[in-house]
Amino acid sequence: MSLADAYNALENGCHSDPFSILGLQEDHGSFHLNVFATNVDAVFALVGKKRIVLDRVVGFHNIFTAAFPKRQKYKLIGQALGAEWEYEDPYRFGPVISDMDEYLAAEGTHKRLWKVLGSHVMKHEGVSGVHFAVWAPNAQRVSVVGNFNQWDGRCNVLRKRGGGIWEIFMPSLGEGEAYKFEIMGQDGTLISKADPVGFGAEHPPATASVVRDIREAKWNDAKWMKQRSKAHHIDAPISVYEVHLGSWRRKVDDNGRRLSYFELANELVDYAIDMGFTHIELMPISEYPFDGSWGYQPVGMFAPTIRYGTPDEFRALVEAAHQKGLGVLLDWVPGHFPTDAHGLGKFDGTYLYEHADPKEGFHQDWNTLIYNYGRREVSNYLISNALYWLEEYHIDGLRVDAVASMLYRDYSRKDGEWVPNQDGGRENYEAIWFLQEMNRVAYGEVSGIMTAAEESTSFPGVSRPTDHEGLGFGYKWNMGWMNDTLKYMELDPIHRKHHHHQMTFGINYAFSENFILPISHDEVVHGKGSMIEKMPGNDFDRFANLRAYYGFMWAHPGKKLLFMGCEFAQNREWNHDISLDWHLLNHPSHQGVQSLVRDLNGIYKSRPALHSQDCNHEGFEWLEGNDAENGVFAFLRKGKNGEILVLVSNFTPVERVNYRIGLPIRGEWLELFNTDSQLYGGENRGNLGTVIAEGQSWHGQDQSAEIYIPPLSTLLFEIK
Secondary structure, eight states, rough: OOHHHHHHHTTTOOSSSSTTSSSEEEEETEEEEEEESSHHHEEEETTTTTTEEEEETTTTTTEEEEESSSSSSEEEEEEEETEEEEEGGGGSSSOOOOHHHHHHHHHHHTGGGGGEEEEEEEEETEEEEEEEEOOOOOOEEEEEEEEEGGOTTTEEEEOOOGGEEEEEEEETTTTTOEEEEEEEEEOOEEEEEEEEEOOOSSTOOOOOOEOOOSSSSOOHHHHHHHHHHHTTTTTOOOOEEEEOOOSOOOEEGTTTTOHHHHHHHHHHHHHHHHHHSSEEEEOOOOOOOGGGGSSOOOOOEEOOOSOOOOEEEHHHHHHHHHHTTTEEEEEOOSSBBBBOTTTTTTTTTTTTTTTTSSSHHTTTTTTEEEEESSSSSHHHHHHHHHHHHHHHHOOOOEEEHHHHHHTTTTOOTTTTTTOOOOOSSBHHHHHHHHHHHHHHHHHHTTTEEEEOOOOSSSTTTTTTTTGGTTTOOOOOEOOHHHHHHHHHSSSOHHGGGGTHHHHHHHGGGSSSEEEEEEEGGGSTOOOTTOHHSSSOSSHHHHHHHEEEEEEEHHHHSEEEEEEETTTTTTTTTTOOOSSSOOGGSHHHHHHHHHHHHHHHHHHHHHOOOGGGTTTGGGGGEEEEETTTHHHEEEEEEEEEOEEEEEEEEOSSSSSSEEEEEESSSSEEEEEEEESSGGGGSSSOOOSTTTTEBBBBOOBSSSSEEEEETTTEEEEEEEEE
């Protein structure tokens, strides 16, 4: 390319290697400084105190040049409309990314990709500024654009490195700068994209990335971090409060605005602690464009959404939780991404992050794009993202969304709408490998964390270690148990005897995985009704049903998860645009359910029989699982050290008087918990505090007692 052709390419914004032309260039021992500058009348180079005039190249409006005596440092001065300003030339700085980083990124094995790509506030060659880097292997050229260059993609074209990475150090920029990457595809088409590894974003509906300095966070949660592995073990009590930050609570006196991360650090954390939950799980907070997606269509995978504050403010929320002994889990979405123009779709003009074939790359249910897990750079991007949240924000675990949709190539597709794997089957080998590798890296690199899969099929070994051919998750959501038991509870009690097995069937597979019992947001939206609305009967019976169900759930094997609002029997379906109906707590029935959940969490945590063998068949024994006619269920929960609790549930509106129940130990048994207590909105019917086990064999036990079971109630007993 001749010099004139190069200048012409610069002016037209199609030069792919401006570093070969701009800046201080040497040619056979002589030096020339070439500068591309728009909207200026004149350009000068400042060397020490000496000004050197740069001449405008004839025929080119934006290119200036001057001879230099030798290679030396300089600054630039621009002049326009009688004003002048001093600035650094980005094209005088060398590369930032090391050869090793470049090699690992190209290989798809760079575990901490966010330390290389994205925008980084830094000092380079003695000058403060921001380093920008992005992966766009098929681009003709890549520019960073923003207010700093009037969003003109000709001004700051990046240097192309190996592996398809482009980079540039932009002096004098800093925290808060909005930017995008302008990418020219091989066909000359210009594409405007947000940063795939950007740490911040503008408030939607604006779509630019924002420079955020996430270096050197000062954490004060060492005590929690040191012991959190115990809080995540399968023998620990894990009770999760699932939260959508934007609608948990809003400021009534401030036009119903959302709470900030700072405000949530006080109000949400204190509430979850008071309620006895061990963890909060945040619905996706990776930046997303559309409120109605609830975060499940993320665009900024590395950016905590600006809706509630900055990255540092999000860290403050996590730290506040940790200081009070509360874990923080994130809902993570590596299964798909939206088609928004500024997102990952056809990022460099080609199908880069997604498959080209819509049979593999388009999600029909959600109108989203599916990651190409078989491309090593794409899997590396996602695995690095998982590690990013765990390391940079001290997140305690990731709940991985929609795992079933990732595991199967024919998920929600008809015949002819999907591509079989290499063996002609439906399993997505690449996605399986990706999930295994994500878990290997997460557990291997960060101590004490947990991962959980939302997986609704019978795929084997979801929570089995990867070295035993499992997916490597710590836990799996028990969707089958949730669906079966809710269907049972929605029935009029007169019909429940015909569906008795729906409450018992879950035990058949309860110990095949490390399960979490989830009553999540998905159960209280899209016409499904709130939890209290699902319950049959009059108002009193509906509350009694719900209390009895929660009692059954908390005693059943499996860790617990409850969506916000369900803990006080919110009447209406969840609406992401408004606050929960906290005023309902002025009513005794709603306050009673809240007190019940609080006490259930307390008992669950304090009684090893209810949690230490949640994932072990030795922790459970049926006493009565077949009494469909009376709607009664009874079972033992056993701790590792011999602790025993007895659950008895009656899911009919008929009291059961002198109902004999088998007990494993002779003596006095305390009625530890009763969902019919007046404390919870019931009628205080029960066993006057205790029952006596006598030597009559029953339910396979040497002892038994006649007990009273109130209508629509759950009781817990322990030896006194």
